Amino acid sequence: MSLAAFELPSELIAAYSKHPALAPYDELLNGSVPHGHTARLAQNINDIGMAGLLAAKAEAVQLADEEGMVFGAGAAKDTRLWNIDPLPVILDGWDALERGLAQRARLLRLLLTDVYSSQHVLKEGLIPPAAVLSNAGYLRSAFTPGAPAPALRVTAADLGRAADGTWHVIADLNQAPAGAGYAMANRRVVSQVLSALHRASDLRRLRGFYQQLAATLLDVGTMASETPRVVLLTPGTRSDTEFDQGYLASLLGFSLAEADDLVVRDGRVWLRAGGKYEQVDVILRRVDALDADPLDIRGDSTVGVPGLAECAQNGRVALANSLGTGVLNSPALLPYLPGIARTLLGEDLQIPMPESWWCFEQASRSHVLANLPRLLIRQIHGTATVDYLGWELTGSELEGLRKRILAHPEMWCGMVPLPLSSAPVVTRRGLEPRRFLLRTFGILDGEGFKFLPGGLGRVGESSAKTVGSLGALAKDVWVPAGKTSAQAPTTSLRPIVHLTQPAVALAPRVAGTLMAIGRFAERAEGKARLIKVADNVAADHLAHLGTAGYEALKVLLASVHQILGAPAYLEESEPEYLHRVTLDSSLPGSVSYEVLRLFANSQQVRDLMSVDTWSVFARLRRTLTQAGADAELQPLLEDGLESLMAYAGIVAQSMVRDASWAFLDAGGRLERARFTLLLLEYTQDCQGAGAELVAESVLRICESIITHRRRAATGLGPVEARESVLRLLLEDRANPRSVAFQLHALAFDLTLAGDAIMAKRAGQIADGLADHPQTDIPTWLAQQYRQLVTLGEDIAKRHFSRQVTRHTAEPLQGNLRGTGK
């Protein structure tokens, strides 16, 4: 669409164009009119207006929620939803930028090889040796004379624009860069939210990049094996970007592995899989190099694998990236890169950088110290960089910084701050300009690098000048296809790889997580049904003290207390109590507590979960976490149960019956059997007027009331519910809600998982159910319950064993003084 076709700016865009926070270069507008390549987007903004934009924003939030997109560490508390603005940033001139990025990646790759082998650039002073040697990312343990240097296979960079719109590289990220998973997930969300615009725009597709990434990793591995095994090594739940890692692993078709899943034996890396070891050839590494090997790098790391560095050094496992690439992240190198480019490549750097200084050099230090309030002050911290904004610091803070710089000048750099471009963000107050950063991702292909078209965009949480953390507010980045790329798609050069990763038995951690998922889903369901029936009975009988109904209610409430392990407060009414044990996610045992555990555990094995599960979980979490204090409990629980049934349907209908499914199902079966036994134990003793209502309620909770009625009506079963309960819920192998049914299903699961011994035990417990005594049934039920607890513990011992605890041992050096004289 040409500029001429753009209609007069709407009020929205007119107001945006006059916004005081607009940067010298704006991604949408050139003055008061759109750029040529953003005309269609601007037209779209005009067309849908403020109401449409807010609706798009709400939909983006909802879709992110439905994908389970989160950011932040920890299971529930510190995690927040990934925040996406619906308006994409559209880039022109991508081809040139990509060429520049590829050039930079080639340069960094050569530089990496040099500093870990001949060290020419240091010997000739092209880079002051101290700039490399003082960096914690320069791993001397990764440098063996005569052995291959660490390899740069994946690369990323943060870029921003200068006032005239030219892109500048602000930081290189070559350690274990995060965000390629988020970038794809962003595209999925925005292409749905603005589907008409997305369809009308001919964009470079993202998929090819991930195919290239998988192909490169498999290529590296084929040196070792015809069917190389690739895993993504993750720190797991401790990582802020757990979603990114899980999403990427499932895009690539590689398994997620935590340190506990891997083991070094005989100088090679193995995946612990169902009691056997399977060799790992390639590791896509998302654990920081400094934490990757407690033997050779840092002894206190729990997310690393002892011996990994040695295996990598000897070429027995390939890493992307190798240990030691973190030195390339150092801002101390930036001032020297243009010179290095001319020497190593014989070329000038195509993408400029803001002017920067490394404080170890006398002249640079003086300059930085004299200009502190005008500079971005960067501290080198391990393989990361901590930025201080000189212009936001007080006099005493600047003085403190000056002292720290003088004490350890090698750890500090200064950089001229870039103005950065602005990009519009949808807010309730209209479009607001926010400063924009672009993170690009590259992958080695032969001797060159291929890039994800565009990358991961992010903007600040407010109009203030800075861009916050990765999880602040994301932007999808669109690269128009253009003529050249349409004729030569990036993936046409090599056949699309069929990702035939050999099937594996499960790592113990994975099997344990799957079983936990099955258990949490079942717990949420059982508890929701129990509370729903109790609440129903309360509505009918709470006001009628002394009646049979009231007696029954007391028995049911006692069961809720027992099964949830949550007593009521003294001053709390029964409906308030039921409300609280459903919705208070901070209360261990509550329904919403179980749902959050279900979600957190599922994130850890994202590579194994069906993609449809996330939207179901999202709905479930919304139902339970966004309900107000005065929400009606019945429709809420009904809604929650519907989601849980939808989840059960996905598991039943779309999961292959392999070991993964077996453990997931086993968790649910064991939990349902235990729940039913407990419920029967707490309600069996009930005598007198309320007993029949209690029995009916139990049948209702266990979804068997219809069966009871039908059998009573046709003379196939007893008329009284009291007499039906044990038969239907304990021993009836045809009832999918009975304990016997669960145990036979459990035996099937365990057989599928290859454990005949535990399968046999489950079958034996099931067979014993038919012979229950006629008196003191609660005691007998409690015995059965304990048998199941032991069975669960034994399954865990046999299948989920973590590795033996690590200890580091390191004697001091010491010679008694004087004896040498």
Next chain:
Amino acid sequence: MNAFGSRRYEVKHATRYTYGDLVDYCYNRAYIFARETPYQHVIAQQIQTSPPARYLHTKTDYFGNLATYIELDGGTPALEVTSVNTVEVNRRPPDLETLSHYTLATAIREAERQLTGIEFAEFTLPSPLVRLSSLLRHYAESLIGADLGLPAALVELMSRIYGDFNYRQGMTSVRTTLDEVLQTKAGVCQDFAHLAIGVLRSLQLPARYVSGYIETTPPKGKPKLQGADATHAWLSVYTPTGWLDLDPTNNQFADSRYIVTAWGRDFSDVSPLRGVVLTESETSELSVEVNVTSLPRPK
């Protein structure tokens, strides 16, 4: 007593891990092979382990040391890693006469001129266990005046550490910082070596950490006890005549009784034996036994 000239030794160095429960597996990084130097020739060397190593691989590391990676199978509560090195050491006394022509300032200039930029930076920058804190800088300034002659400065450095600090085991660990040593005024040889290195680096004189062994002499009239020796650590400083080994723990320049295994920036680069042991045991015991035996001098 000084002992320069040719000497021959057999050094046996055994490290034993003992746990209260079975060990499942054990990974080791060992710097227990003596290295070849202009003044030290390695005649024979080997490593033995109990149980026998399941996997063992020795490489030359970044600093030219021999670094050995060892995997040991468990199944027992005790593991042992032993090295035996037979070496010939022939050190000459330091040429203090030549060095007396240099002050600290001129020695620094000479080091910058003679060493490669890489070596100079490597051994003057702070390192993981030698942080150049303000406390250390103050200590360094109080110790050595810049106008002091080089030999006098080095002698002063050794004797001040020797006099001001108490040799005491159990006060420090492999992670102890120099500030802690400066405050407690106590430590073992590796702390004193780090301290001297820190002082020299804060003055911009290159200094490196040396790990090895020393032949000890029993008190007069007593027989030499088995295992009475230990691993030892000292430092090298770069002088206009080359690297010179000082031992602040014993307040002397290294002579031919000093046997070198490895050098690096500090202990963390050349720790004699670092192990990652997999066991559920609650208790552990680590014992090190070193025997330096003097062999007859070759004809």
